[in-house]
Amino acid sequence: MKRLRIEHETGFRYGGDVSASYNEARMLPGTTESQFVLSAALEIEPSTAVNTYVDYFGTRVSAFDVLSPHQALTITARSLVEVRPRPIEHTGITWDRLAVEAARSLETVEQLTQTHRTRPHPEVAELAASYASRHDDPGRAAHEICVAIGDAVEYMHGVTGVHSTAIDAWEARKGVCQDMAHIAIGALRSVGIPARYVSGYLHPRPQAEVGVAVTGESHAWVEWFAGEWTGFDPTNNIEIGDRHVLVGRGRDYNDVPPLRGVYAGPFKSNLHVKVTITREA
Known part of the structure; x- marks a missing residue:
């Protein structure tokens, strides 16, 4: 802690x-x-x-x-x-069970619908479908999809803007945390996994010294629902740890x-x- x-x-x-x-x-x-x-x-x-x-x-x-x-x-x-820290713990839920549970709650139903910002590029939808087909557990599929997106997109300022979409960032294969979150959310929703945008802060140093002030910035990551809500940071390809401070959640950046x-x-x-x-x- x-x-x-x-x-x-x-x-x-x-x-x-x-x-x-x-x-x-x-x-x-x-x-x-x-x-x-x-x-x-x-x-x-x-x-x-x-x-x-x-x-x-x-x-x-x-x-x-x-x-x-x-x-x-x-x-x-x-x-x-x-x-x-909030380590990933897979629940072992099946795809069929997820479909039933996701349809029961407005909280999850709303996070299945694509927005203008999250609508995936056809290549991203194909990538997500490929990983989903390899797993009986949608939580494990979600984890692999987010890792694959984090590996495919290079973190770079100045290529995208605050109004850029997931498709814009994927075509450039470059972007910032907002873009990678939008791409990941679109990919997860495309295979029936509810996913939401999370805004907050990230301490930039894994081994941060006590009492040392450092320059940070607002950060974004994702949460998916596969029996329970689970967070992941595709920009850094890491689990949500004790350096992440959550401020808000929504369908995409427009909500937060x-x-x-x-x-x-x-x-x-x-x-x-x-x-x-x-x-x-």
Whole structure:
């Protein structure tokens, strides 16, 4: 188990005064069966009231408006979280049993439907079908599919953008964690395995020193359902461990962006992001 302190600063700078902005932030982790939140708070500049709620998929949302003229908006989320590893444990469920169980719950039914971002390239669907045919246990098939995608796609910034789809990233064979998660989700759904997008943070150093602050970033991975929900990080081809801090879940990135908003004004906006992660224990 690790105790991680996370500071995530983000926001917008505008070319001049905007008269108002309306925003939602999904930057604060919640307590789950594998992580315990010791503290979590949001600081907003310009200062304003915040309405906090839990969205449809269980993610903590901070909604706020800034109704006075401002040239910049800065949101800083500070969290302290204890995290334990979540090793993969296959349940031995069969394909037929999975189909029955997945159809019983809205939670799993919704994660079988492709979105514009996750719709798989024909080559990815073929790859997924090939691995699925080799296993009687869909959980083991899901694991191999995600590993294969992680091996096939090179991690590289600048090739894809925030609006890129799984097909875009597969054709380039390059992308970031968001892209690899979308490709993996599309592949899993194509063979009847419910899968969902997970956003959060990853401490970049496996052997992190206590008390040393390092530059991090938002991260994304996947969870599949094969009797129970199981997570995997296809970007790094690793199980979800005590370096992963979960913030939100959804059908794809559209459900869990760290910051989303609109503003009133003729100026362009520039996004800035800085994430610092410190292991405290």
